[in-house]
Amino acid sequence: MGCGSAVLAGAHVGFLGIAFAFGLSVLVMCYAIGHISGCHLNPAITISMLSTGKITGKDAGAYIVAQVLGAIIASALLLFIAQGKADYSLAANGLGANGVEDGSPDHYSLVSGLVAEIVLTALFLVVVHGSTSKNNANTKFAGISIGLCLTLIHIVGIPVTGVSVNPARSIGPALFVGGHAISQLWVFIVGPIVGGLIGGGIWKLYDRN
Template structure:
């Protein structure tokens, strides 16, 4: 069965929507109940379940950093890369819009005070980490993430059926460590949606969460290529 580009587009849009809605939603709606550990698992579990829901359609990238890294290693065409990135960004925006709508149903909700799970550094960082610390953490964490993504989905990996579990748990680990620093992006689409609605500092610092993950993703793909068995 041939999968069309439009089917892949829909799969990436929906998968990214679920990731951003459930991940950021865990912070905005359930954060006070589940804490950082719960938020970390919400992001990881979102990717894990989407891997098995849409992975057979699009590969379940849900992240421009993954798509660009896959393109750099020859695993996806330029045409599909552009379509995937557009779908991912749209999915993140729709998720942020719906989350904002739901959050306003709580009488004491304030966009300025409670946000939408946007990422940030300095005053926008949960623990007030510097811009340099935030940028380096995004590069390093995305690098680790992409080595896991490439390695676990490689055709030479005999355990490829378990790739979704490895990728989901890796994203959980990344959030456990990185939430205090930036709130964790490692995914431009995850950052763009909330930042567009929050505006201000979140929007002015958005470049960190676009450039950092892309650079980290390219480095991760390069590292994987060093030891990949053809």
């Protein structure tokens, strides 16, 4: 839905609409499958949860495989739908892939993009851990805070990298787009994972006190 909003509806809804599409996607899925799997949807979340002892290594591996496969299948479906428009071009219109420098919506540098992904993911994971903490009496509202946080992150970050904060979300489109999307993919794997570990560490330190 997030990448779909960019590819299929971006010209109609703009960056703000795309930001809300990403946030609303996570918000609604939290309530749809949160009770089944915790609704990670994101290797950065899973790795952060693993680092704080909230998931086993075996389960984390299975989650990450499912997340990446889901993103690839979703990207394939999005490409299929987009090609139904006569003037759609994968090279020209893309598939919602993330990028820095020439691949950045506003041409931000590699360093700026990497730092943004680390910081924004760290912020996201502090909210995820805090909203779902057993010490939080309002966990039934976790989906709302997590979804709105992701919306806020996209409002700020879309001009910089298109916003990943989720390696799976970046891997899916990049595999189909190729070129710079592949060569820059490491930024959107390393950045969110590092940010997720930092966010988990911050929350663990805070929660301990």
